[in-house]
Amino acid sequence: MAMPLIQIESVFVAYGNPPRAVLAGIDLEIEEGSFVCLLGQTGCGKSTLLRLVLGSERPLRGRILIDGREHHQPDSTRGYVPQRYALFPDRTVLDNITFGPEVSEFGLAGRLRPAFYRRRKELRDEAFHYLRRIGLRESDASKYPHQLSGGMQQRVAIAQALINRPRILLMDEAFSALDSGTRREMQSLVRELWKSTGTTLLFVTHNIDEALRLGTRVVVLAREAPELGSRIAMDLAVPDPCAQEDIPSLMDRLERVSCPAEAGGTVTLSV
Numbered sequence: 103m104a105m106p107l108i109q110i111e112s113v114f115v116a117y118g119n120p121p122r123a124v125l126a127g128i129d130l131e132i133e134e135g136s137f138v139c140l141l142g143q144t145g146c147g148k149s150t151l152l153r154l155v156l157g158s159e160r161p162l163r164g165r166i167l168i169d170g171r172e173h174h175q176p177d178s179t180r181g182y183v184p185q186r187y188a189l190f191p192d193r194t195v196l197d198n199i200t201f202g203p204e205v206s207e208f209g210l211a212g213r214l215r216p217a218f219y220r221r222r223k224e225l226r227d228e229a230f231h232y233l234r235r236i237g238l239r240e241s242d243a244s245k246y247p248h249q250l251s252g253g254m255q256q257r258v259a260i261a262q263a264l265i266n267r268p269r270i271l272l273m274d275e276a277f278s279a280l281d282s283g284t285r286r287e288m289q290s291l292v293r294e295l296w297k298s299t300g301t302t303l304l305f306v307t308h309n310i311d312e313a314l315r316l317g318t319r320v321v322v323l324a325r326e327a328p329e330l331g332s333r334i335a336m337d338l339a340v341p342d343p344c345a346q347e348d349i350p351s352l353m354d355r356l357e358r359v360s361c362p363a364e365a366g367g368t369v370t371l372s373v
């Protein structure tokens with residue numbers, strides 16, 4: 103069998119002094135091309151886990167392998183749409199999208215080289231391609247972030263991540279600030295991009311319905327007691343497409359594990 107693209111092995115993370123465990127003994131293997139939705143109560147360590155896969159943070163114990171190797175820094179194989187994304191306010195939509203690859207390929211000094219201008223033209227053409235794919239108009243390219251709605255800014259943040267053609271796309275509550283109509287649109291867009299690009303998605307959400315609609319797998323993080331780090335409380339393969347009649351019972355199971363207090367249940371950590 104092929105090696106999983108992402109291997110998370112016995113990962114332990116603690117913060118503070120004295121240290122307080124956030125993630126304790128996380129083991130997870132993610133196959134290339136899967137769409138994994140990560141659920142869990144606020145503060146359970148979802149964003150932390152995403153940052154570990156990104157490589158911007160390292161675990162205290164355990165390791166994360168991508169394609170069999172540890173990576174200690176973010177690179178263009180992993181696209182990241184953070185929980186609080188921020189566009190550059192003084193750059194246009196187009197410049198926001200092309201900025202990442204321009205800097206990673208040329209640095210700041212390399213921008214004086216003639217090759218930079220040739221590549222910049224290519225990147226701008228690609229940026230227009232992604233602009234259309236995310237449902238913005240060409241006339242939006244010259245706008246500044248303050249001229250865009252939250253939903254449009256969110257789309258630009260996704261295009262920023264996509265232009266690097268990442269093998270892995272990490273999205274942290276990407277749609278939480280959107281109204282339900284825009285949210286549905288963005289869900290379809292991401293699902294379609296996932297299908298057409300073959301990228302592996304790790305998608306954090308608080309919304310169980312969204313997780314079941316989008317994911318091929320739903321992983322729930324939860325802690326058994328406040329002083330303990332989170333573990334994987336449930337790891338569920340989602341049929342594609344998820345049959346409508348299955349959704350209520352899956353939602354019920356997921357709710358009991360991810361929001362035990364509201365569901366009147368307790369977390370028992372058996373997968």
Ligand SMILES: Nc1ncnc2c1ncn2[C@@H]1O[C@H](COP(=O)(O)OP(=O)(O)OP(=O)(O)O)[C@@H](O)[C@H]1O
Pocket residue numbers: 117118124142143144145146147148149150151185
């Ligand atoms: N750099 C840090 N230093 C200290 N504590 C941190 C740091 N990053 C995260 N934490 C703590 O670790 C815990 C998990 O944080 P994390 O942001 O991963 O949770 P989350 O599941 O993404 O929550 P939310 O759903 O609210 O976004 C929280 O208690 C948070 O305060």
Ligand SMILES: [Mg+2]
Pocket residue numbers: 148149150185274
């Ligand atoms: Mg978070």
